[in-house]
Amino acid sequence: MRAIEVFKATGVSFANLRVKGTPAYNALVLMPHFNRELLFKKIDKRVEEHFAHGLLREVGSLAKKFGFDAPGMKSISYHELKDYFEKRLSGSGAFGGRAAALDAAKQSIMRHNHVYVRRQVTWFKKMPKIKKYSTPTEALQIAKKFLAKET
Numbered sequence: 001m002r003a004i005e006v007f008k009a010t011g012v013s014f015a016n017l018r019v020k021g022t023p024a025y026n027a028l029v030l031m032p033h034f035n036r037e038l039l040f041k042k043i044d045k046r047v048e049e050h051f052a053h054g055l056l057r058e059v060g061s062l063a064k065k066f067g068f069d070a071p072g073m074k075s076i077s078y079h080e081l082k083d084y085f086e087k088r089l090s091g092s093g094a095f096g097g098r099a100a101a102l103d104a105a106k107q108s109i110m111r112h113n114h115v116y117v118r119r120q121v122t123w124f125k126k127m128p129k130i131k132k133y134s135t136p137t138e139a140l141q142i143a144k145k146f147l148a149k150e151t
Contacts, residue, residue, distance in 0.1 A: 028146040030139055031124045033132040043113045047106060050077065056102075060085060076116060080108040 007013055059073075059081045066073065068082045084105045124130055131146075133139040 028143060029127055029130050030142065031130050031132050033134050039117060040114050044110050047110050076112045077109050080105050080112065
């Protein structure tokens with residue numbers, strides 16, 4: 001949408017307006033490098049922790065106050081619970097429909113987080129001169145080396 005507005009206002013495509021060439025700053029860009037399977041397990045654990053610490057209560061309260069059409073309610077972990085709260089999400093399972101529906105919402109939150117991580121990695125990989133690190137110590141070493149060259 002923004003690109004169309006820019007084109008209408010300037011007559012030049014958004015892509016052609018972008019200045020390419022030497023970057024204005026010499027920036028260090030660090031990208032954490034994790035085993036994807038391990039990262040997804042950590043995400044899934046974090047989602048379970050969110051539920052244990054009151055995610056359902058939080059989403060329910062915000063939905064009552066602002067509704068599910070509010071911009072903030074479209075983020076991951078919120079919009080997946082819309083159908084659960086509106087009783088449209090159904091499922092079958094040993095614990096009945098609502099429990100299965102809640103489990104389906106959890107699985108959807110986990111899946112959407114996994115997709116988001118994959119998109120972030122793709123975006124980072126397109127950046128020039130990106131430095132990957134596996135541990136905080138390694139990141140610190142890379143940063144120190146970068147700063148030593150800058151001073």
